[in-house]
Amino acid sequence: xxxxxxxxxxxxxxxxxxxxxxxxxxxxxxxxxxxxxxxxxxxxxxxxxxxxxxxxxxxxxxxxxxxxxxxxxxxxxxxxxxxxxxxxxxxxxxxxxxxxxxxxxxxxxxxxxxxxxxxxxxxx
Ligand code: HEM
Numbered sequence: 001x002x003x004x005x006x007x008x009x010x011x012x013x014x015x016x017x018x019x020x021x022x023x024x025x026x027x028x029x030x031x032x033x034x035x036x037x038x039x040x041x042x043x044x045x046x047x048x049x050x051x052x053x054x055x056x057x058x059x060x061x062x063x064x065x066x067x068x069x070x071x072x073x074x075x076x077x078x079x080x081x082x083x084x085x086x087x088x089x090x091x092x093x094x095x096x097x098x099x100x101x102x103x104x105x106x107x108x109x110x111x112x113x114x115x116x117x118x119x120x121x122x123x124x
Pocket of ligand 1: 002005006009012045046048049050052053072073075076077079080107110111112113114115119120121122
């Protein structure tokens with residue numbers, strides 16, 4: 001499940017960059033299609049994230065790290081919100097810099113805690 005979680009958020013990062021570039025170039029047709037694909041991918045991130053969360057909460061696991069886990073989940077949700085705001089605002093030619101900053105901060109926290117601190121996943 002960790003592999004699927006990583007695949008889904010890496011895909012999302014690629015897609016939001018493509019969507020932002022396409023909307024900026026006024027290529028709204030392809031941009032809108034990729035934006036819809038990105039929205040489907042949010043569900044994939046949420047499903048795999050929730051499933052990892054389920055592993056923590058299953059009664060026979062005692063993994064600890066509850067505080068960091070809560071921050072990780074909030075940061076992950078924050079990244080998804082930021083990506084959606086970037087997509088919508090860029091599509092409407094509205095200012096979007098603050099959402100890019102939030103996206104980067106949220107992603108640093110989620111990736112840092114996910115790979116660096118939390119015990120599930122692919123890294124030893
Ligand atoms: C785009 C947003 C997200 C990013 C960049 C992200 C990043 C990561 C990374 C790097 C890991 C570690 C994987 C590993 O060590 O193999 C991870 C694990 C995890 N993620 Fe996310 N995630 C995101 C969204 C979410 C969401 C929305 C949730 C909750 C619904 C969530 C819940 C979890 C859980 C529970 C784990 C397991 C932690 C562990 O490694 O022990 N993530 N995530």
